Amino acid sequence: MTFKKRILCIGAGYVGGPTMAVIADKSPDVRVELVDINAERIAAWNSDHLPIYEPGLDEVVKRNRGKNLFFTTDTDRGIAESDIIFVSVNTPTKTFGQGAGLAADLQYWEKTARQILRASTSDKIVVEKSTLPVRTAEAMDRILNSNGSGPHFEVLSNPEFLAEGTAIEDLLDPDRVLIGGMNTPKGQKALDDLEAVYASWVPRDRIIRTNVWSAELAKLVANAFLAQRVSSINAVSALCERTSADVGEVAHAIGLDSRIGPKFLKASVGFGGSCFRKDILNLVYICRQHGLAEVAAYWEAVVAMNDHQQDRFVARMISEMFNTVAGKRIAIFGFAFKADTGDTRESPAIRVCRHLLEERAEVCITDPKALDNAARDLGPDTPGVVHAQDPYKAAEGAHAIAVMTEWKDFQALDYQRIYDSMEKPAFVFDGRNILDHAKLHKIGFNVYPIGKAALTHV
Numbered sequence: 001m002t003f004k005k006r007i008l009c010i011g012a013g014y015v016g017g018p019t020m021a022v023i024a025d026k027s028p029d030v031r032v033e034l035v036d037i038n039a040e041r042i043a044a045w046n047s048d049h050l051p052i053y054e055p056g057l058d059e060v061v062k063r064n065r066g067k068n069l070f071f072t073t074d075t076d077r078g079i080a081e082s083d084i085i086f087v088s089v090n091t092p093t094k095t096f097g098q099g100a101g102l103a104a105d106l107q108y109w110e111k112t113a114r115q116i117l118r119a120s121t122s123d124k125i126v127v128e129k130s131t132l133p134v135r136t137a138e139a140m141d142r143i144l145n146s147n148g149s150g151p152h153f154e155v156l157s158n159p160e161f162l163a164e165g166t167a168i169e170d171l172l173d174p175d176r177v178l179i180g181g182m183n184t185p186k187g188q189k190a191l192d193d194l195e196a197v198y199a200s201w202v203p204r205d206r207i208i209r210t211n212v213w214s215a216e217l218a219k220l221v222a223n224a225f226l227a228q229r230v231s232s233i234n235a236v237s238a239l240c241e242r243t244s245a246d247v248g249e250v251a252h253a254i255g256l257d258s259r260i261g262p263k264f265l266k267a268s269v270g271f272g273g274s275c276f277r278k279d280i281l282n283l284v285y286i287c288r289q290h291g292l293a294e295v296a297a298y299w300e301a302v303v304a305m306n307d308h309q310q311d312r313f314v315a316r317m318i319s320e321m322f323n324t325v326a327g328k329r330i331a332i333f334g335f336a337f338k339a340d341t342g343d344t345r346e347s348p349a350i351r352v353c354r355h356l357l358e359e360r361a362e363v364c365i366t367d368p369k370a371l372d373n374a375a376r377d378l379g380p381d382t383p384g385v386v387h388a389q390d391p392y393k394a395a396e397g398a399h400a401i402a403v404m405t406e407w408k409d410f411q412a413l414d415y416q417r418i419y420d421s422m423e424k425p426a427f428v429f430d431g432r433n434i435l436d437h438a439k440l441h442k443i444g445f446n447v448y449p450i451g452k453a454a455l456t457h458v
Contacts, residue, residue: 003031003068007197008078010112011088012036012045012071014052014167014274014343015129015160019086021060022171024069026201033070035078045071053342053369056168079119084194086158087112088129093278099285106136113143120151125190128157128216137180137212154190156181157212159219164273165340177207180215187212220286223279224299229264230271231305237267237451238312247451248433267451269404269431270309272337272347277303310348313402313450314355317429320448320456321400325361329423331398333391334405334432335367335374342369348431349404350377357384366394368409392418400427406434419443425457 007023009016012034024032036042044051046065050058061069072078079085089108094100109130116126126144128137137155144153157180162170177198181187195207210218233251240247247267255262271277280303287296318325337347344350347370353363357378364386365374371387378385388394391410395401395418403410411434419426428440429448437447441455448454 004029006031006082007084008082009034009086009088012041016088017052018054018057018167024064025060028068031068033078035072035075039073042071042073054167055340076119079116080121084125085116086127086129091130093281113140117144123152125193126153126155129160154186156190156194157215159215164343165338177202178215178218180210180212220279220283223275224283226264227271227276227280228302231302233265233267234309235305240451244453269313270306270348274345277346310351313431314352325359328399329362329364329397330356331394331401332363332365333401333403333410334407335365336370336405339406342373344370344373344377353378364388364394366391368407396421399423403430403432406432415440416443
């Protein structure tokens with residue numbers, strides 16, 4: 001079959017995989033290829049067991065794989081044959097040198113840019129899909145067009161706004177698709193070409209064109225604003241617990257204000273995931289680099305409040321369980337940072353479990369999709385850590401349950417059966433406020449929600 005365009009995505013992870021699968025699904029006349037240096041990951045993409053869990057992804061991949069959707073480790077060939085290259089490589093927070101703990105680590109991004117330059121024999125559109133600091137596109141343009149007489153590269157920014165657990169839905173019906181490019185004839189032509197890809201299924205009025213720097217910054221700011229709302233309602237949850245107010249009722253009341261709205265006002269043990277913390281700290285670093293100390297401190301407080309919420313959750317557990325959890329079994333219900341994903345990056349469960357282990361508790365982790373990642377995050381042979389696929393087994397003999405992920409599976413469990421199998425008094429610390437607290441209390445549990453009055457028997 002002759003394809004009108006050939007698209008390559010470098011990086012077959014949580015962003016590249018779903019994005020390319022949907023592009024292939026909606027554009028059968030476009031050849032879409034994902035490439036990754038991790039051979040095991042590519043083998044998984046070509047198997048019946050995809051390397052990531054995302055509702056709806058399996059069906060989309062299997063419908064298009066081998067037709068116009070392909071997975072490979074042959075990066076150089078893919079680069080040479082492509083018209084548009086999406087760069088979706090990892091950009092973690094630096095752990096060394098200048099900016100350690102704040103700035104984005106761009107070594108993988110730069111290596112990819114140089115590989116694109118070496119392997120290209122024709123003009124390319126290079127699309128930033130990874131979340132990158134403002135003006136990174138300028139640096140990429142300098143690297144790619146450094147030869148002068150070789151192929152020309154036009155660099156665009158196309159940040160993703162996907163929420164794990166709803167990524168396919170977000171791609172099929174996005175709030176907006178943001179693409180940024182240079183205000184030059186070639187830059188605008190490249191924007192036209194990328195817009196045409198998305199216009200196969202996205203209404204044109206939802207495709208927003210900006211300059212490249214606005215697109216880069218918009219991604220960081222969007223995640224910062226969302227995280228800010230989570231930290232704000234979590235700060236209020238602490239006050240609610242002290243005053244017998246109900247954080248759910250408070251959130252509902254303020255969410256009805258059209259200027260505020262109801263989204264991201266659900267109190268919890270805190271936010272996680274690959275984006276919020278990393279992007280806020282990146283924003284903090286950029287602000288400091290530009291001498292904006294007060295602005296940096298403002299955004300840094302959002303992360304500090306999230307850490308505090310998790311620490312406060314553990315402190316409450318210890319306090320209510322007679323000031324010690326040493327030698328006690330704690331069933332951790334959920335390790336993924338949110339439901340409908342196996343992703344555990346920056347999951348609140350990691351910090352909570354580590355604190356509990358420091359207090360010499362035994363943690364038994366259960367999660368429908370994230371047990372392998374949990375073992376990796378805490379260490380497969382860490383003393384005091386047990387894994388159980390069955391939540392009933394996890395709770396057996398436990399002194400307490402800590403709900404860390406809002407899986408619907410946990411709402412449907414037989415809590416009378418669980419209560420009967422636990423040590424008494426039995427405690428539930430609902431870090432996501434998803435359970436029926438009155439029903440649990442009636443069974444006999446001592447129940448501690450987030451931002452609401454406790455229901456106790458002792």
